[in-house]
Amino acid sequence: MTGVRLIEAEQAPLLARQFYAKGNPGPIVAALAHVPELLEVTMPFLDAALGPSAVDARTKELVILRTSAVMGCRYCIQTHTVVARNTGLAVEEVAALRGEAPLEAAFPDPRELALLQWVDVVADGPGQVLEAARREAGLHLSEAELVELTLLVGATLLLNRFCTALELPTSPKVLGRLAEEGWS
């Protein structure tokens, strides 16, 4: 049960058809297809923000999965648990990112721990972000990294709320993999 009808290929609007060219594009595209002019700008943005870039894939997955866990987004936690495992993160690391174990034990690298603490500060709650937290993150990240990874938190927040509010369904393939590895 989803909170919005997912547009199937035969009803895909003209500007959305490119996203259906390789088969089922997934629920985010199928929901955004209701407003094709937003779909065609949102997906390139998400690809740029979440996809391959100057920051390595492992670091980006730390940010995406941790942000999703802070926000309690079922769809994103489940999907990125699998993505994180495919990216090479250990079971213990994924469990810690999901909030099921302490971060400090799973992430001994001070850079990664500082990044995750920065994610928690940015994602968890409204209002100003303390300067001390920004300074701490800045000790381990270049300005470009700080900007890119902070934007990645924001892009993930967008997805978290979109997927949660519209109750987008996790794919059966992801659910199967989660079951295989014993994740919820």
Place this chain on the structure above:
Amino acid sequence: MELTAVAEAVQEGVLPGRVWFYANYHCNLACTYCLTESDPHVERRELGSQRMLALAHEAAELGFTALGVTGGEPFLLPYLPELLARLAAILPVVCLSNGTVFTEHRLERLRPLAELPAQIQISLDRPEPDANDAMRGPQNFRKVVEAIPRLVERGVRVRIATTVASIGDEERARLCQLHRRLGVPDADHIIRPIVRRGRAVDHDLGVDAGPADLPAELTITSDGAFWSPFGPTVHGGRLDTDLLVTRTTTPLRVPAAALLRLVQGRPPGTDSQLNIR
């Protein structure tokens, strides 16, 4: 003044010059091949006269050259005669109608159209009442053949649209005799196929038509902008989105630019072959 990209595309014939407005979706009839499943009880989804006027002004500024008004039955909207005159003062306009709601009072209110670049396109599918009314409902033929001469007498230019799966030579000849007798010249009679969308799907009627078969005439509805007036169809009570261009309709330049991009991205040689117009 520098031409807009739309104006240039229209001048070069890349983009059709007409912008269509779906004035409403409700209708006093329930034709078997209706694209929009219109009937008296469907949601009206009116575009509104102020919005149509604003869009018409923007269409002219962008470089579009003509307007079309369709529905539903647009003449169920009380403000339509005066709106058509105001639209025709902006750009030449054609308004599609089933021709069954032209009371004397309404006909008089249409008289100013005689002096303006305005046409009313009325549906008449068959030259005999029984065959015509089987698709369009009882008394349709009688009302239409009464209404057309009364519009023509007032100087209003009438075009007749015949929508049929097929028509033989003899029947076509009888139909042409009829429209000439009603005061409509051959140049203002079009014959087009039923498009297999909307209620036509349920009645197993018509031809399949996609973007390659349909002129890319920007079509504005209360639900968004579409590739063609054959786009914003309804089936099973649900709006089809396969020919949706954008949900944004105001400013008009947003869907116009998107439509132009789509047209320019269309492979060459895919012009309409089905005479759908």
